[in-house]
Amino acid sequence: MTEENENYQRYKYERAPLQEAIFEVRFINDSFDSAIPGQIYEKVRKEFPQKKDIKQFFFAVGLQEHQFKRSSDIRAPCMQAWNTQQSQCVQVGPGIIAANDLSYNGWETFLPAIRRIVDSYVEVVSPQEVERVGMRFINRILIPEDKVSISNFFQIGISVPPIINNSHSFDITLNSRINGKFDVLTKVRFTSDSLKKGESGVAFVLDLDASVSSLISADSTEIIEVARSAHNRIGAIFEGLLLPPTREILGGRVV
Numbered sequence: 001m002t003e004e005n006e007n008y009q010r011y012k013y014e015r016a017p018l019q020e021a022i023f024e025v026r027f028i029n030d031s032f033d034s035a036i037p038g039q040i041y042e043k044v045r046k047e048f049p050q051k052k053d054i055k056q057f058f059f060a061v062g063l064q065e066h067q068f069k070r071s072s073d074i075r076a077p078c079m080q081a082w083n084t085q086q087s088q089c090v091q092v093g094p095g096i097i098a099a100n101d102l103s104y105n106g107w108e109t110f111l112p113a114i115r116r117i118v119d120s121y122v123e124v125v126s127p128q129e130v131e132r133v134g135m136r137f138i139n140r141i142l143i144p145e146d147k148v149s150i151s152n153f154f155q156i157g158i159s160v161p162p163i164i165n166n167s168h169s170f171d172i173t174l175n176s177r178i179n180g181k182f183d184v185l186t187k188v189r190f191t192s193d194s195l196k197k198g199e200s201g202v203a204f205v206l207d208l209d210a211s212v213s214s215l216i217s218a219d220s221t222e223i224i225e226v227a228r229s230a231h232n233r234i235g236a237i238f239e240g241l242l243l244p245p246t247r248e249i250l251g252g253r254v255v
Contacts, residue, residue: 014251037079048081134211
């Protein structure tokens with residue numbers, strides 16, 4: 001598939017479904033040691049003063065889920081640093097950095113956290129190459145109806161044989177590659193979700209991931225350009241999946 005025009009119609013949602021926005025970079029053959037998390041913290045502490053050292057073999061890239069990305073080379077302490085509102089954090093470990101936003105309000109409000117952790121890591125560690133730059137947006141959408149036909153609310157068609165027509169949940173994953181200046185790998189995961197206390201209707205999770213896995217130089221400007229490209233791809237996919245009734249439920253308006 002070739003790269004499509006990213007000038008898709010954008011919407012602002014009064015009841016935004018985004019639960020968490022995640023930025024992640026994985027580096028190759030850097031000179032990480034156990035003193036580096038502390039050195040990086042000194043560079044980010046003004047914006048992210050609340051530090052947590054995490055001595056574990058799992059690196060929690062996503063904060064709003066109970067799934068962890070396993071990396072066999074993470075042996076030194078990992079570090080999280082949060083802002084005072086507990087709405088954003090940056091994370092660092094051997095060969096990996098992440099920024100997380102739990103109150104995402106647009107690329108420009110998330111970018112300073114991304115830029116801070118990238119600049120700090122590159123300055124302290126001096127890595128040479130990047131093997132992955134990724135963005136991930138986890139959305140949860142509640143349709144306030146007892147029975148929902150998915151194709152009425154999402155640009156996704158599901159047809160199943162009668163023998164499993166009464167399934168109580170589903171989990172669909174779609175993978176694709178967009179060729180362009182950067183080859184962007186996309187993963188769309190669309191699943192049913194359990195209702196929370198006090199909710200009624202049918203809940204869905206739309207988990208969107210876009211990444212570039214080809215080798216690029218460990219240059220802050222290039223890393224952020226790649227992240228922006230992945231971010232735009234996610235935005236285009238998200239808006240392409242929603243139908244007007246869903247936008248009405250979310251209070252969407254054109255911007």
